[in-house]
Amino acid sequence: MDIKMVNLTKIFTSKNRKEVQAVSHVDLTIPSGKLIGLLGPSGCGKSTTLYLIAGLLKQNEGQIFFGEDEVSEMPPEKRGIGLVFQNYALYPHFTVRENILFPLQNLHVPKEEAKQRTFEMAKLVGLEEMLDRKPKELSGGQQQRVAIARALVKKPRVLLLDEPLSNLDARLRLQTREEIKRIQRETGITTVFVTHDQEEAMSISDEIVVMKDGVIQQMGQPQDVYDHPVNLFVAKFLGSPQINVFDGVIEAGKVLIDGMAVGATELPDQKVVIGIRPEGLQVDKTALSPFKFEIDLVETIGRDTTLIIEVTSEESTLLDKKTFKAIVDAENRIRPKDVIHFVVKPEKMHIFGLDGKHL
Amino acid sequence: METKNNWKAWLYLAPMLLLMSVFTFYPLINAFIISFYKGYRPLQNSIEGFTLLGNYLLILRNPLFWNAMKNTFVIAFISVPVSIFLSLAIAVGLKSIPKLNKFFQTVFFLPYVTNSIAVGMAFAVMFHKNYGLINAILERLGFAGRIDWIGGTSSWWTQMVALLIFTVWESLAFKILVFTSGMQNIDKQYYDAAKIDSASKWTVFRRITVPLLSPIILYISITSMIGALKAYNSVIGLFGVKLGNPSNSMITIVAFVYKYRAELASPGYYSYAAASAIILFIITVIFSLIQGAVSKKRVHY
Numbered sequence: 014m015d016i017k018m019v020n021l022t023k024i025f026t027s028k029n030r031k032e033v034q035a036v037s038h039v040d041l042t043i044p045s046g047k048l049i050g051l052l053g054p055s056g057c058g059k060s061t062t063l064y065l066i067a068g069l070l071k072q073n074e075g076q077i078f079f080g081e082d083e084v085s086e087m088p089p090e091k092r093g094i095g096l097v098f099q100n101y102a103l104y105p106h107f108t109v110r111e112n113i114l115f116p117l118q119n120l121h122v123p124k125e126e127a128k129q130r131t132f133e134m135a136k137l138v139g140l141e142e143m144l145d146r147k148p149k150e151l152s153g154g155q156q157q158r159v160a161i162a163r164a165l166v167k168k169p170r171v172l173l174l175d176e177p178l179s180n181l182d183a184r185l186r187l188q189t190r191e192e193i194k195r196i197q198r199e200t201g202i203t204t205v206f207v208t209h210d211q212e213e214a215m216s217i218s219d220e221i222v223v224m225k226d227g228v229i230q231q232m233g234q235p236q237d238v239y240d241h242p243v244n245l246f247v248a249k250f251l252g253s254p255q256i257n258v259f260d261g262v263i264e265a266g267k268v269l270i271d272g273m274a275v276g277a278t279e280l281p282d283q284k285v286v287i288g289i290r291p292e293g294l295q296v297d298k299t300a301l302s303p304f305k306f307e308i309d310l311v312e313t314i315g316r317d318t319t320l321i322i323e324v325t326s327e328e329s330t331l332l333d334k335k336t337f338k339a340i341v342d343a344e345n346r347i348r349p350k351d352v353i354h355f356v357v358k359p360e361k362m363h364i365f366g367l368d369g370k371h372l
Numbered sequence: 373m374e375t376k377n378n379w380k381a382w383l384y385l386a387p388m389l390l391l392m393s394v395f396t397f398y399p400l401i402n403a404f405i406i407s408f409y410k411g412y413r414p415l416q417n418s419i420e421g422f423t424l425l426g427n428y429l430l431i432l433r434n435p436l437f438w439n440a441m442k443n444t445f446v447i448a449f450i451s452v453p454v455s456i457f458l459s460l461a462i463a464v465g466l467k468s469i470p471k472l473n474k475f476f477q478t479v480f481f482l483p484y485v486t487n488s489i490a491v492g493m494a495f496a497v498m499f500h501k502n503y504g505l506i507n508a509i510l511e512r513l514g515f516a517g518r519i520d521w522i523g524g525t526s527s528w529w530t531q532m533v534a535l536l537i538f539t540v541w542e543s544l545a546f547k548i549l550v551f552t553s554g555m556q557n558i559d560k561q562y563y564d565a566a567k568i569d570s571a572s573k574w575t576v577f578r579r580i581t582v583p584l585l586s587p588i589i590l591y592i593s594i595t596s597m598i599g600a601l602k603a604y605n606s607v608i609g610l611f612g613v614k615l616g617n618p619s620n621s622m623i624t625i626v627a628f629v630y631k632y633r634a635e636l637a638s639p640g641y642y643s644y645a646a647a648s649a650i651i652l653f654i655i656t657v658i659f660s661l662i663q664g665a666v667s668k669k670r671v672h673y
């Protein structure tokens with residue numbers, strides 16, 4: 014079953030009468046059986062979008078459809094959703110067993126079946142040994158898994174996860190991520206996964222949705238969005254290390270940074286913003302390329318070497334940061350103070366207008 | 373380190389402990405001692421000797437005392453649970469209409485700041501056979517025969533019902549206030565989660581609100597149980613010094629204590645009062661201990 018949002022808008026009015034458009038005219042269709050990563054910086058409206066789908070918040074404008082059914086006015090208890098809250102919201106006075114059992118009791122599932130499903134769910138998230146503990150006797154990660162079990166046990170039509178991995182350590186995070194992916198594949202349940210960690214979203218999602226200030230920026234398969242960002246915000250939000258951004262100009266079909274040509278284009282002459290992915294900068298062994306820098310730091314981790322270039326000059330064309338990075342093959346054996354000429358892979362370079370739109 | 377801290381704690385507690393010993397422990401011990409006097413005349417301050425259980429046995433053989441016990445226990449065991457349940461229900465109701473919340477909090481709090489003897493007298497008028505509001509309403513609803521609730525031809529039952537209604541009504545205010553503020557401290561996320569988990573309103577009340585309020589419910593039930601065991605003002609307010617019809621039919625333990633306490637001229641009566649006060653004290657302590665023990669099992673956190 015797919016989820017369709019049409020012109021969905023949520024406005025919060027704070028105490029001093031200031032209005033915040035937490036979700037702004039969102040048109041979005043989440044395809045049936047897919048896992049969608051909803052991605053964006055803190056405060057961009059991810060949780061609000063989720064709560065609108067769940068029905069815990071009421072939209073000011075717009076509609077929500079589950080498949081053919083309009084659910085815009087339906088109360089949350091009727092929508093048949095599983096939701097994992099950002100801070101779990103486990104009932105503190107229930108044991109793990111009672112927490113997982115609670116939705117089944119409310120749906121009047123027969124006792125024996127409910128018991129069975131609770132146990133199976135606990136096993137799925139690896140908590141069958143801890144069924145009689147209270148939430149406060151569990152670690153953050155274990156609590157999160159209880160919350161996932163509680164959301165899944167009733168076999169919901171839609172599963173909504175609000176930053177479900179934010180409190181796990183790195184290893185458990187990877188593990189739980191795979192686990193969620195596996196459970197989602199097995200159950201084929203339409204899932205929305207909220208996170209502000211771009212790497213997490215890219216690795217787990219069938220498609221990602223990038224959001225900013227309540228507005229959807231772009232939706233698509235993770236690699237597509239990474240390769241073809243529609244604007245500077247999306248380009249900067251995806252990828253680690255971040256894309257390098259420079260002021261530049263286009264003159265007679267040449268893309269120039271600080272007067273150094275980095276590529277060719279068919280765009281007309283104008284001032285632009287140029288983004289180059291760190292892996293798009295390649296060492297030019299012929300040293301003919303005019304795009305050259307003195308290297309300040311070299312970090313080698315396994316296969317890759319990261320070259321870090323500090324830009325000290327006042328009228329630097331580098332935007333946002335004082336350093337930029339290039340990721341090259343370790344075999345290049347570069348040391349600090351070396352002067353390196355770079356060539357830019359055309360597909361790793363993005364040219365944006367001064368308004369941030371991809372040209 | 374530990375001992376030093378203890379020292380400081382005692383030092384800070386000293387003024388409080390001093391006041392408590394003067395106004396609580398001393399009278400208690402004094403009452404205890406007086407309950408062992410034989411033929412005590414408080415005005416002359418003379419006694420005829422001592423008795424260990426004499427005064428207690430006399431009280432236990434006094435039918436009036438057992439009447440007082442019966443009335444007190446009926447009041448405590450009915451009014452406390454009923455008022456707790458009602459005030460919880462009202463507090464939950466108030467929560468769902470936040471706009472009226474403030475207004476109703478004031479309305480419900482009025483009885484709390486009003487003298488209960490005065491309110492009792494107003495209730496006495498309401499329960500009057502001929503001019504009372506209650507009978508007028510009942511008549512409107514189609515109950516033709518006027519009930520004499522608390523007048524010259526009333527029975528123990530009607531008087532007790534009137535007393536219970538009054539007691540519950542009078543104690544609602546404070547409980548509602550405490551429960552409303554207690555509920556405001558429950559994290560809203562649990563209610564969101566319960567909605568997602570398809571819990572009905574009743575389930576939410578029974579399995580989420582009540583358990584999360586349980587420490588407060590326990591506190592309220594202990595204090596109001598103690599209050600009910602000490603019922604007196606309401607009886608005087610509603611029935612006057614005759615304490616019901618026939619006289620003394622609505623007597624409570626505290627009323628019993630006052631009755632004998634007032635007979636200063638009769639030798640030994642003062643000691644009966646003291647002994648019955650001590651019995652009430654022991655009953656109160658036993659109740660608090662039982663409730664404390666129950667709470668260990670049933671109260672969350």
Ligand SMILES: Nc1ncnc2c1ncn2[C@@H]1O[C@H](COP(=O)(O)OP(=O)(O)OP(=O)(O)O)[C@@H](O)[C@H]1O
Pocket residue numbers: 025026027033034035053054055056057058059060061062099209
């Ligand atoms: N109940 C509320 N009242 C007023 N403003 C709110 C309320 N809830 C959220 N907002 C505002 O709406 C915006 C979006 O909030 P939301 O919680 O959806 O962000 P988010 O993307 O989930 O952020 P995070 O990653 O920090 O969880 C924020 O600016 C927030 O301040």
Ligand SMILES: [Mg+2]
Pocket residue numbers: 059060061099175
């Ligand atoms: Mg959030």
